[in-house]
Ligand code: OSB
């Protein structure tokens with residue numbers, strides 16, 4: 001493999017309106033905010049990465065401004081001029097800076113893209129090289145759709161019907177306290193045979209175990225992250241009381257967290273989000289643990305722009321990612337994405353990895369400038385993220 005030398009790193013904060021607002025237990029967001037990392041090598045290759053963040057430090061603890069600060073002042077300078085023969089070398093170079101996983105993941109993703117592009121290979125094949133032997137990329141990933149909290153049960157059933165008609169073979173519903181058993185009952189009654197799951201984004205506590213056990217009757221694929229974002233132990237106790245498998249999202253921020261979660265029986269499935277665990281090198285380590293323990297695995301998303309989604313898709317095409325991932329088609333998120341070509345859903349609920357080298361999508365300069373302007377015009381947050 002050809003090494004790369006990192007010569008320049010530019011950050012672009014973008015704001016891109018969603019087609020429809022996305023509501024979770026944290027509240028509703030109308031726009032995607034992201035810090036995009038553009039990395040240029042000494043040989044002139046360009047790599048792109050996305051820091052997956054949101055307007056509120058709700059799901060993750062970072063914002064556009066913290067990511068930009070940490071990247072521009074610390075992490076990007078630490079990589080400048082470095083020659084890298086294996087993208088996993090980024091981890092030791094950044095080890096003296098702690099946390100800030102979403103920022104770190106975006107920077108690391110740009111290195112992975114530049115490295116794969118320089119070696120004229122798809123990012124998905126590049127990942128496969130560092131996976132356990134014999135694990136070739138499948139070139140496509142089975143995906144599902146994540147549906148935010150809707151104004152009524154009827155509206156929820158309608159949205160699910162639309163998504164199924166578009167071809168999604170797995171539906172995830174966001175739930176919160178007071179919006180759970182009845183929504184599961186209504187959707188299950190309308191669609192008895194679909195692959196259905198729920199995501200609570202940490203809205204419940206240990207005292208809700210009996211309440212959550214009512215969900216067992218709906219034959220759910222899993223319940224994602226019912227308890228606190230920083231808890232592992234209580235999820236272990238909860239899993240013992242539920243028939244439904246618990247899937248951890250927020251609680252697993254590293255390979256080390258996953259080992260603890262397995263030890264205490266806190267999960268039956270893992271949602272692996274590259275941003276949450278600080279990048280694809282950590283993802284590869286976690287992937288190996290899942291293979292070793294036969295743990296069902298899928299790739300989570302944060303409504304990324306095409307840049308972040310392309311990289312997540314490249315990882316989701318690895319063979320041990322064996323449940324549908326939260327990577328939907330472009331038209332589920334945006335009227336016009338930042339990159340081309342768009343991701344289009346196939347009839348079998350899969351997305352194909354693009355053919356090109358690296359992430360395989362091209363950032364469109366005019367849309368990038370437009371989305372940067374939209375961020376500038378709406379900052380400070382007031383116009384897009386009300387404080388209450
Ligand atoms: O909990 O999985 C989550 C989006 C933002 C933050 C957290 C989550 C989500 C989603 C969206 O569920 C999944 C997607 O990208 O389509």
Ligand code: MG
Nearest residue numbers: 199224225249
């Ligand atoms: Mg989740």
